Amino acid sequence: MSSSSAAPAAKPPMRDALVAAAFQLFLERGYEQTTVDDIVALAGVGRRSFFRYFPSKEDVVFPDHERCLADMTAFLAASGEEDEPVRRVCDAARLVLRMYAENPAFSVQRYRLTKRVPGLRAYELSVVWRYERALAEYLRTRLAGRPDGTLRADVIAAAVVAAHNNALRSWLRSDGEGDADAWVDHALGYVQTAFARPEPAPATPAAPVPTVAPTARAAPAGAGAWSERPDDVVVLVTRRDAPLWRMVRELEAALGRA
Amino acid sequence: MSSSSAAPAAKPPMRDALVAAAFQLFLERGYEQTTVDDIVALAGVGRRSFFRYFPSKEDVVFPDHERCLADMTAFLAASGEEDEPVRRVCDAARLVLRMYAENPAFSVQRYRLTKRVPGLRAYELSVVWRYERALAEYLRTRLAGRPDGTLRADVIAAAVVAAHNNALRSWLRSDGEGDADAWVDHALGYVQTAFARPEPAPATPAAPVPTVAPTARAAPAGAGAWSERPDDVVVLVTRRDAPLWRMVRELEAALGRA
DNA sequence: GCAGTTCATGACACTCAGTGCAGTGATTGC
DNA sequence: GCAATCACTGCACTGAGTGTCATGAACTGC
Numbered sequence: 001m002s003s004s005s006a007a008p009a010a011k012p013p014m015r016d017a018l019v020a021a022a023f024q025l026f027l028e029r030g031y032e033q034t035t036v037d038d039i040v041a042l043a044g045v046g047r048r049s050f051f052r053y054f055p056s057k058e059d060v061v062f063p064d065h066e067r068c069l070a071d072m073t074a075f076l077a078a079s080g081e082e083d084e085p086v087r088r089v090c091d092a093a094r095l096v097l098r099m100y101a102e103n104p105a106f107s108v109q110r111y112r113l114t115k116r117v118p119g120l121r122a123y124e125l126s127v128v129w130r131y132e133r134a135l136a137e138y139l140r141t142r143l144a145g146r147p148d149g150t151l152r153a154d155v156i157a158a159a160v161v162a163a164h165n166n167a168l169r170s171w172l173r174s175d176g177e178g179d180a181d182a183w184v185d186h187a188l189g190y191v192q193t194a195f196a197r198p199e200p201a202p203a204t205p206a207a208p209v210p211t212v213a214p215t216a217r218a219a220p221a222g223a224g225a226w227s228e229r230p231d232d233v234v235v236l237v238t239r240r241d242a243p244l245w246r247m248v249r250e251l252e253a254a255l256g257r258a
Numbered sequence: 259m260s261s262s263s264a265a266p267a268a269k270p271p272m273r274d275a276l277v278a279a280a281f282q283l284f285l286e287r288g289y290e291q292t293t294v295d296d297i298v299a300l301a302g303v304g305r306r307s308f309f310r311y312f313p314s315k316e317d318v319v320f321p322d323h324e325r326c327l328a329d330m331t332a333f334l335a336a337s338g339e340e341d342e343p344v345r346r347v348c349d350a351a352r353l354v355l356r357m358y359a360e361n362p363a364f365s366v367q368r369y370r371l372t373k374r375v376p377g378l379r380a381y382e383l384s385v386v387w388r389y390e391r392a393l394a395e396y397l398r399t400r401l402a403g404r405p406d407g408t409l410r411a412d413v414i415a416a417a418v419v420a421a422h423n424n425a426l427r428s429w430l431r432s433d434g435e436g437d438a439d440a441w442v443d444h445a446l447g448y449v450q451t452a453f454a455r456p457e458p459a460p461a462t463p464a465a466p467v468p469t470v471a472p473t474a475r476a477a478p479a480g481a482g483a484w485s486e487r488p489d490d491v492v493v494l495v496t497r498r499d500a501p502l503w504r505m506v507r508e509l510e511a512a513l514g515r516a
Numbered sequence: 517g518c519a520g521t522t523c524a525t526g527a528c529a530c531t532c533a534g535t536g537c538a539g540t541g542a543t544t545g546c
Numbered sequence: 547g548c549a550a551t552c553a554c555t556g557c558a559c560t561g562a563g564t565g566t567c568a569t570g571a572a573c574t575g576c
Contacts, residue, residue: 046526122384129383154424155417162416166409304555
């Protein structure tokens with residue numbers, strides 16, 4: 001019972017049931033050959049419920065990215081002036097790797113699925129783009145005022161994402177057998193050295209792969225994404241025209257319920 | 259050549275008519291508020307014809323990217339061993355800029371459209387991704403055999419695309435008034451220097467950064483980098499232990515939705 | 517226990533993107 | 547002239563996504 005049932009709002013099993021049913025059918029007969037009606041029929045729920053939990057058919061393939069993005073945003077927001085910016089975004093990228101590594105079998109299946117289906121590849125791009133934007137926004141604030149601040153922010157963010165994905169895909173192609181952390185450390189190390197030049201701080205060129213920062217989102221309290229210390233309070237900032245389901249999902253993510 | 263093949267099959271005017279009608283309606287009432295039926299009605303053609311010229315509604319917004327991608331692929335394929343790889347992909351990226359610069363008014367309109375419509379942003383990502391893959395594939399062959407060849411290829415391609423897009427968007431935000439080439443040259447020059455280091459090629463240290471950095475109107479917005487969007491945002495502050503439904507209710511109240 | 521409320525779910529109907537198919541009219545080649 | 551081809555149109559269909567309402571379970575206060 002590590003994470004289920006315990007406290008206030010019980011985790012809805014329907015969401016997981018839908019993901020399971022969807023993947024069963026996707027692997028059986030393919031993504032495009034599976035309709036939402038097929039999924040809800042197998043899961044034994046109403047069609048409308050599917051779209052209450054997932055805004056689109058594609059979203060059921062990436063059920064945990066929203067949460068991971070919230071973690072990344074919180075991780076970056078918790079950064080201070082003492083953190084080296086490039087290093088910080090590299091560590092933030094490792095959060096994504098960790099999510100993939102938490103369930104290798106699932107990740108490998110999904111990788112093979114997204115590789116085959118153009119629509120899913122396109123959707124994955126939009127997911128990756130949001131990670132990249134989160135990194136870039138952080139870097140923009142950290143590099144503000146410096147020459148070419150936003151340019152460097154965008155380029156470094158793109159490079160970090162590309163390096164991470166290069167290593168991640170290598171690991172996924174190995175069916176989750178290899179050492180994902182080693183690959184990602186190596187890839188991010190390359191980016192760090194490539195962009196360390198304008199900084200005077202290449203004093204520690206070899207060491208800089210000190211593994212992931214704490215964050216241990218296993219701890220229920222530590223997941224308090226927004227509004228760090230002033231506990232007991234949650235602040236949600238969202239676009240007014242965003243769909244309600246997305247606001248609710250962010251809210252849930254901020255609350256640490258999943 | 260750039261505009262070759264004028265002779266063979268005369269360009270169908272219907273395609274252009276559809277693009278014109280689509281943009282007229284998109285600008286009038288918005289992208290999502292415009293149906294394909296509206297477009298074909300204004301263009302005075304049958305609905306089925308639309309999908310013969312454009313595989314999807316999104317494609318009508320990017321009518322020339324397919325051609326540009328083909329040009330880029332050809333440009334890279336025509337490269338020889340004597341070309342410096344990073345420089346070559348930078349020049350390839352400039353082909354995209356040229357396409358945008360060929361029709362500034364149209365490009366600016368499209369930029370404003372894609373910035374507003376999430377679906378178009380997502381579609382643009384898939385377009386950009388194809389450019390990036392073309393660059394990365396080229397670099398992979400050129401860097402094959404070298405240590406971390408594919409990693410470096412992916413990272414450099416991503417950096418080039420990010421730099422190009424950063425400059426391109428700066429130009430688009432200036433309503434096509436500024437010197438697009440100067441911005442892109444500067445941005446790509448930064449990438450070239452950043453990745454020129456691991457190479458032993460200090461033979462031409464000064465030359466490879468010919469950059470035209472001037473850019474008279476350096477920062478039109480000054481430091482106000484991203485102070486956009488004051489409105490359109492809703493903020494919810496609530497106690498963490500409040501029931502979820504109550505938070506949602508307050509959210510809905512704040513939104514003005516029943 | 518009981519009435520009132522809240523909310524998740526399900527059933528229905530609708531819009532719209534995208535596709536397959538058949539029919540029509542014009543052009544081209546013989 | 548005749549046949550084949552081509553561009554176009556209309557029609558019907560699938561399937562994703564959305565708004566709306568009814569139901570029913572769980573929780574409220576009494």
